[in-house]
Amino acid sequence: MRTTLRGLVTLGTVLALFAPGAQTAAAAVSLSLNPSSGGTGTGVTVSGSGFGANEGVIVGWDQARHQVTTATADGNGNFSASFAVPNGSSVANHTVFATGLSSHFVVTSTFNVTSNGNVGGANLALRPDSGGRAARSASMGRASAPTNRSTWRSTAAA
Numbered sequence: 001m002r003t004t005l006r007g008l009v010t011l012g013t014v015l016a017l018f019a020p021g022a023q024t025a026a027a028a029v030s031l032s033l034n035p036s037s038g039g040t041g042t043g044v045t046v047s048g049s050g051f052g053a054n055e056g057v058i059v060g061w062d063q064a065r066h067q068v069t070t071a072t073a074d075g076n077g078n079f080s081a082s083f084a085v086p087n088g089s090s091v092a093n094h095t096v097f098a099t100g101l102s103s104h105f106v107v108t109s110t111f112n113v114t115s116n117g118n119v120g121g122a123n124l125a126l127r128p129d130s131g132g133r134a135a136r137s138a139s140m141g142r143a144s145a146p147t148n149r150s151t152w153r154s155t156a157a158a
Helices: 002-017
Strands: 030-034 045-048 056-061 067-072 079-084 093-100 106-113 121-126 136-142 149-158
Touching: 030 093, 030 106, 045 067, 045 093, 045 106, 056 079, 067 079
Parallel strands: none
Antiparallel strands: 030 045, 045 079, 056 067, 056 093, 093 106, 121 136, 136 149
């Protein structure tokens, strides 16, 4: 009896999967980024399809919970939203997540950060980076380009 029941359940599952018009929801869900590469601060349009009608969608950067924008899908389950590539993102590939709030569908796409805003090797350091009203601070930096080089140092007291 147990074997017969298990066989019927398995047969029913297989038939449901191959029934005319049957498809998995995950196959219909998609996500695209425009552009798909750029530096920090780049404006990106994220477009998705296959979500529930009028479903809320959270878009995350590197992890689904690091929200960069939200959207609401239209009556056909499509959405479009924009965000800026977060400052401090490393030069590397990063994953953009779109998560449906009611369907719990999660779909990803890759954005390639090509520069992190550190143009020409410029840098600036402020030490200490916090303190009271009378704290002393010093800034040091260096910038270089193929045709010029500059270095500066400054100290200030409140």
